[in-house]
Amino acid sequence: MSEPVIEFRDLGLAYGQGEARTVILAGLDLTVARGEVLVIVGESGVGKSTLLRVLIGLARPSSGTVRVAARPGCRTPMALVFQDARLLPWRRVVDNVAFGLEGGGLSKAERRAEARKGLALVGLADLAGRWPHQLSGGQRQRVAIARALAVEPDVLLMDEPFSALDSFTREGLQDELQRITAQTGKTVVFVTHDIDEAVTLADRVVVLAGKPGRVAAEVRIDLPRPRKRRDDALQAIARQLRAELSRRSAEL
C-alpha cells in the first residue's frame, strides 16, 4: 500500500452535554491510501457522513487525530459532493462549477474555462448556460460532481451522492464515476448504504457499525474495471458484506 493520504487515529465525535450527549463515533482508526477508492458502508446514523464532514471541516472531532497529507502544490486538499446536489440556484451551471475556484487568484474567464473542463468530464458541456432548475436530478448531481472536480482536489469526498436518484440514473452515474476515477487516478472516499454500489465502485470497502460507530469489517476488492454489476465474483462479495452487516446489527 502506498503512503496514506488520510489517517484517522482513535477518532471520537459527540454532540451535546450530559443527558443529551450523543456519541456518534468512538475509537475509530482508518487510513485512506493514495489513489484508492474507499467506500464506507453502514446503516443510517452510524457516522459515515460525519467522517466526511470532519474531513471537510463541517464537523469537529471531540477526540483523536485526523492527519491529511495532501500532495504538495495541489489546488485543494479535498472537495465534497453532498447527498443532494446543493447547486446555487442563482448561478448558471458553469458558474456553479466555477464556485470553488473563486478566491484562488484566477480571472473569471480562467475560472469559466476550468469549469467547462469539469463539465466536459461529466458529459454536460452543452448545459453550461442553463439554470439549475432547468436540469434533471441526475444532471444536477453531475454538476455537483463537476463542481468538486473543478477545484482539482487531492481527495474527492462523496456523501451518498447517488442515493436520491432513480436506479437507472444511479447506475449510469456509477459507471461514469468509475470512468472518471480511472481517468484521473483520484483518491475517493465514498459513503453509501447501498452494498451493490459499494462493491461496484470500491477498491476497498469498510463497514462501519455499532453505536458509537467504529470499523467492523474491511474487504479489499481487486476485480478488474470497468466492473459488471451482475458479475458473480462481485455478487459473492456483496453477499458476504450483507451477511456481515446483518450479523453486526443482530449483535446490537
Place this chain on the structure above:
Amino acid sequence: MNLVRSTLLAAAGLAAFLLFWEAMPRLGLVDPAFLPPPSTIPAAFLREVALGVWPLAVASSLSHYVVGLGVGAGAGIGLGLVSGMSRPFEAVTAWVVRLLRPIPGLAWVPFAIIWFGVQPSAAVFIIAIGVFWIVFFATQGAVRGVDRDLIEVAQAFGFRSPLARLTKILLPAATPGILVGLRTALGQAWMAVVAAEIFGVPGVGQRMMQASSLLSTDIVVVYMLTMAALYGLFDSAFVALQGRLLRWRP
C-alpha cells in the same frame, strides 16, 4: 381567461368607475365642490402645468422620493443584513426596535422640523423612516430564511469568513425576499411623501394641502392621479428589474 378578454374587462371596469364618478356630481347627488367630476380634471391639470406649479411640485417630490427611498432602503438592507447574520446584534437591538418600530412617520414631523428645518432633508427623513422598517424586516427575515445547506456548501469550498458568506450565499439567496420588501416600500414611500410635505416643504403633498384648504378639489384630484401615475411608473420599472434579477427562478 385570455389577455384580450381580461384587458377588455379591465377597461370596462375603469370606464364604469369613471362614469359612476361623473354621474354622482352631475346628477346632483353630491356637491361638485366635494367631488369634482373627472371631466373637469384635464382642464385643472392644464392650468397647473401652465402655471408652472405642476412640474415644480413633481420634480421636488420626485427628488424627496428617490433620495428618501434610497436612504431608507439602503439603511434597511444594511442593518437588516447585519441583524439577520448576527444573533448578538439582533438581541442588543430587540427592544430598541420594538420601541421605535410603531412610531408612524407623521409623528416624526416635529423632530424633522427641529432637526432639519423646513427643508427637503426633513422630507427625506420622514420618507426614509417609512421605508426603513419595511426593508429592514424583509431583509432580516430573508437572511434568516436562507437554506443552511447552501451555507455549508460555501464552507465546504473554503469560504468561511462572514464577508464571503454574505456575498457568496446570503445576499443572492435573500434577494427575492429583499425585493418583496423594496416593492412594498415603493408604494409606502409615496404615502410618506404627502406626510413629509404637509408642513411646508414644496412638492406634491404641499400643493395638495394648499388646494384642499381652498376647496379646489379638482386640483387635489390632479395630484392624486399624478401620484398614482408616478407610482405605476416606478412599480412597472421595478417589476421589470425584479424579473431581470430573479431570472434564475423557475
